[in-house]
Amino acid sequence: MSTVTEGKLTELKQYASNIRQEIVKMVAAANSGHPGGSLSAADILAVLYFHEMNAGPDKISDPDRDRFVLSKGHASPVLYASLAEKGYLPKEELATFRKINSRLQGHPSKKMLPGVEQSTGSLGQGLSAANGMALAARLDKRDYRVYALLGDGEIQEGMVWEAAMAAGHYKLDNLVAILDYNHLQIDGNVEDIMNVGPVADKFRAFNWHVIEIDGHNLEEIISALDEAKTVKGMPTFIVAHTVKGKGVSYMENACGWHGTAPNAEQLAQALEELCAQGGEK
Amino acid sequence: MEKTTVKKIATRDAYGQALVELGRENQDIVVLDADLAKSTKTADFGKEFPERFFDVGIAEANMIGMAAGLATCGKIPFASTFALFGSLRVADMIRNSVCYPNLNVKIAVTHQGLTLGEDGASHQAVEDIALMRAIPNMTVIVPADATETKKAIRAAANTYGPMYIRMGRPSVPVLFEDDYEFEIGKGVQIREGNDVAIIATGVMVHIAVEAAELLAQEGIQARVINMATIKPIDEDIIVKAAQETKGIVTAEECNIYGGLGAAVAEVLCEKHPAKLRRVGVEDTFGESGTPDELLKKYGLTAENIASKAKELL
Numbered sequence: 001m002s003t004v005t006e007g008k009l010t011e012l013k014q015y016a017s018n019i020r021q022e023i024v025k026m027v028a029a030a031n032s033g034h035p036g037g038s039l040s041a042a043d044i045l046a047v048l049y050f051h052e053m054n055a056g057p058d059k060i061s062d063p064d065r066d067r068f069v070l071s072k073g074h075a076s077p078v079l080y081a082s083l084a085e086k087g088y089l090p091k092e093e094l095a096t097f098r099k100i101n102s103r104l105q106g107h108p109s110k111k112m113l114p115g116v117e118q119s120t121g122s123l124g125q126g127l128s129a130a131n132g133m134a135l136a137a138r139l140d141k142r143d144y145r146v147y148a149l150l151g152d153g154e155i156q157e158g159m160v161w162e163a164a165m166a167a168g169h170y171k172l173d174n175l176v177a178i179l180d181y182n183h184l185q186i187d188g189n190v191e192d193i194m195n196v197g198p199v200a201d202k203f204r205a206f207n208w209h210v211i212e213i214d215g216h217n218l219e220e221i222i223s224a225l226d227e228a229k230t231v232k233g234m235p236t237f238i239v240a241h242t243v244k245g246k247g248v249s250y251m252e253n254a255c256g257w258h259g260t261a262p263n264a265e266q267l268a269q270a271l272e273e274l275c276a277q278g279g280e281k
Numbered sequence: 282m283e284k285t286t287v288k289k290i291a292t293r294d295a296y297g298q299a300l301v302e303l304g305r306e307n308q309d310i311v312v313l314d315a316d317l318a319k320s321t322k323t324a325d326f327g328k329e330f331p332e333r334f335f336d337v338g339i340a341e342a343n344m345i346g347m348a349a350g351l352a353t354c355g356k357i358p359f360a361s362t363f364a365l366f367g368s369l370r371v372a373d374m375i376r377n378s379v380c381y382p383n384l385n386v387k388i389a390v391t392h393q394g395l396t397l398g399e400d401g402a403s404h405q406a407v408e409d410i411a412l413m414r415a416i417p418n419m420t421v422i423v424p425a426d427a428t429e430t431k432k433a434i435r436a437a438a439n440t441y442g443p444m445y446i447r448m449g450r451p452s453v454p455v456l457f458e459d460d461y462e463f464e465i466g467k468g469v470q471i472r473e474g475n476d477v478a479i480i481a482t483g484v485m486v487h488i489a490v491e492a493a494e495l496l497a498q499e500g501i502q503a504r505v506i507n508m509a510t511i512k513p514i515d516e517d518i519i520v521k522a523a524q525e526t527k528g529i530v531t532a533e534e535c536n537i538y539g540g541l542g543a544a545v546a547e548v549l550c551e552k553h554p555a556k557l558r559r560v561g562v563e564d565t566f567g568e569s570g571t572p573d574e575l576l577k578k579y580g581l582t583a584e585n586i587a588s589k590a591k592e593l594l
Contacts, residue, residue, distance in 0.1 A: 063355070110353070110382040118353060119382040122373050128343045129378060132350020132358075139311070139333065139356070159374070162343035170335075 004222055008051070012218050013278040015085060016046035020247045020274045022081035022094055028267040030098035033106070036257040038078035040182040040215070040242040041149060045082040047221045048147055057088045060114045066144050067117045067133045071126020072151035072180065073107040074259070079116070080104050088115040124157025126150065127177055131167050134175040134235075145229075148177045153185030156194050161206070167235040168207030175235040176228045177208075180215065182244035184255050203237040215240025247274050289452035293391040295427035296448050297322025299434035300359060304330045310438060313348050313360040315341045320450075321361040321391045341366045345374040345388070352384040357438055363397070364390040364447055368409035372416075379443045380418040387437050388413075389446045393423070394534035395562065395579055396451050396484055396572035405567040411539020413445040414512045420444040420465060421512040423533075423541075425486035426456045429509055432463035440465055447483065449534075451572045454487045456507075468515035474502035477590040478522035478529045482508045482541045485532035485560070485581060492532075492586035503590055511541050519548045528556030528593030532586050534576075537561035558589035 004012075019042045027033035049055065053066040070079045077097065084091045089103070096102035103113045107121025118129040130148040137144050154160065167175055179199060183190050190196055200210045209231040213220040221240070228236035244258070245251025248270040251262075262270055304310050304326050311333045318324040318336055327334035337344045341362055348358035360367065367390035368375070379386045390409070397405050413421050420442060424430040430448060437444045456471070468480070472493050481489035486507045493503040504526060506518055522529055529549070531542040542559030549555050562579055576582060 067353075118349065119377060122377040125342075125346050125374060125378045128346020128374075129350035129353065131343070132347040132352070132356075133354055134350075135335070135347065136351050136354030136356055140354070159342040159346065162337075162340035163346065166337055166340065166343050166347065169338075 009218055012046050012050055015050045016043045017274050017278045018085055019046055019081040021271055023077040024262060024267055024270040026077050026094045026097045027261045029095045031261045032098050033077055034074045034259045036244040036251060038075045039246045040244045041075055041078045041180045043216050043218060044178055044221055044240055045078050047218060049082045049086050052225050056086055064142055064144050067146045069118050069126040069130045069148040070108055070120055071148050072154050073120030076108050079108055083115050123154045124159040127160055127163035130175055131163055134172040137174050146175045150177055150179050152181045152190050152196055155196050164206045171233045172235045173232050178238045178240055180242050181239055182242045184244045186258050188255060200239050207234055208237040209234045210237045212239040215242035216246055247277060249273055288455045290427035290455055291452045292424055292427060292430040292448035293322045295430035296434060297325045299431040300326040301329055303438050309357045311351055311356045311358050313337060313344045313358055315339055315344050315362045317362050323361045341371045342374050345371045346378050348386045349378040349384050352386045357385055359387045359389045361389050363392040364406035364409050365404055368406060368412055372412055376416050380416045383418045385441050387444045391448045392450045393447045395567045395575040396449050398572045399569050401569040402566035407536045407562045410511055410535045418443050422510050423447045423483035424509050425483060425507050426453055428455060428457040428461050429463055436463055436465050449484050453484055456487055466510045466513045468506050468508045468518040471507050472505035474504040475525050476502045477593050478504040478526045479586060480506045480508050480529055480545055481532040484534050488583050489532050489586060491583035495583055495587040496590055511544055514544045516548050519545055520553045523549055523553040523555035530558045530586055530589045532560040534581060535561055536564055538564055556593045558592060560586050560589055
């Protein structure tokens with residue numbers, strides 16, 4: 001297991017809870033957005049931004065910073081909440097999400113919001129951009145790492161497999177792709193709509209090192225990322241088994257919460273539940 | 282400025298040479314191709330700079346996305362394939378991964394339009410100019426000859442922003458001397474005349490010059506303008522031509538819908554209404570044949586340009 005202290009784990013748990021609270025608040029304020037697939041990725045982003053990555057508001061233009069690409073761009077609330085928690089933007093600004101004149105577009109815009117490494121939203125494109133960033137590191141002899149988060153529905157896009165083939169071919173061992181495997185997409189279960197499994201075998205066949213974890217277990221996320229750093233000559237694919245809507249009882253595993261905003265009453269319940277899971281008030 | 286020699290060079294060959302020269306000068310230039318490096322002529326760059334050359338296989342979408350990622354890290358990627366695969370096939374990737382974040386990616390395509398030739402309609406992009414022109418932040422350049430191609434590629438490398446540069450397969454006459462000055466966004470008058478004006482782009486420029494010569498035999502003086510940059514288009518040179526002549530003929534190796542002819546029509550309608558005739562592919566698919574046979578069959582000829590010009594007098 002990971003070498004992090006109990007104190008660090010408590011801290012990360014708190015960040016994850018804070019991120020989740022901001023997600024539901026943001027989506028409720030916008031009365032629009034994608035809470036389900038944002039909540040499922042909150043633990044992963046908490047670890048990336050508050051433990052794993054060399055990144056922060058003071059390093060926005062640092063050529064040696066680690067890069068994160070949210071390929072599943074509709075989960076923008078989890079990215080914005082993480083960036084706000086990290087200090088890239090004031091938390092108050094999260095209330096402008098999806099509103100006119102906001103930097104917080106429905107899907108992340110690199111040009112508008114510093115800290116967003118690539119514009120995403122049209123699914124399937126983020127891994128290719130991450131490939132390019134990882135190749136640039138090699139060309140420039142820099143040792144930064146590149147992380148991409150993909151949705152399980154998203155990997156139905158053919159471009160993902162072009163990118164997966166290329167990352168394996170170029171042996172991009174500075175690249176980690178994480179699959180938010182929550183098993184739900186807009187129209188229903190991923191397995192029913194267009195089964196992407198067995199994903200681990202598929203990525204192994206594309207010459208990736210594959211690790212399967214519980215995507216809500218902070219220690220497992222940390223140790224998988226640690227293991228990825230020891231892998232040479234191939235990119236790492238982390239299959240993170242997650243629960244869509246994780247942390248809010250009525251949203252968990254409920255397809256309807258892919259792209260629906262909670263009302264005031266539902267928001268209050270969500271915040272109460274999330275607060276009890278270790279967040280700040 | 283015009284050359285009397287009949288020396289012919291394919292613009293794709295000039296592209297390959299320009300890339301190698303730029304690669305020697307600028308370490309940030311990287312080149313991507315999708316299994317057509319021998320045809321697009323990027324293979325020469327790959328030979329000299331293998332570490333900066335990525336043949337991604339037959340996977341154009343990933344090529345555009347990787348180019349975008351490289352550009353976020355300060356590289357100047359040139360991504361090459363045939364015009365069809367570098368535009369229509371990857372339109373969303375160009376729009377969302379390159380143009381929306383305004384990344385410094387150069388999509389340099391070859392085998393444009395009908396003159397791709399024998400491979401036929403499946404490979405002949407006649408819609409790409411319209412499509413690329415419609416994407417915000419994109420610059421669209423179609424060089425007329427080898428000299429202009431080299432200058433345009435250099436200008437593209439030295440000017441920030443997404444660009445679509447469209448080049449051809451067959452050899453075309455070299456029109457310009459080495460001292461030719463190319464500027465992105467500027468049309469160039471290459472022949473004087475105040476009866477009519479012919480505004481042409483790419484492979485049609487030398488054909489437009491031939492048309493002007495045909496017209497001259499009948500005592501009609503046609504101004505010829507080389508419009509290498511289709512977006513942003515040089516409005517001033519169009520308005521001036523409209524003011525000083527009786528009408529304008531456009532000539533392009535592209536669908537007249539959305540291409541150069543449409544761009545010129547937009548400027549004329551808003552700035553200085555004038556008579557206009559468009560020579561181009563008339564909303565149809567091409568077919569197999571030699572480039573010359575195709576140009577003739579689809580009306581992309583000096584005779585057709587001259588005939589359209591006479592309608593304006």
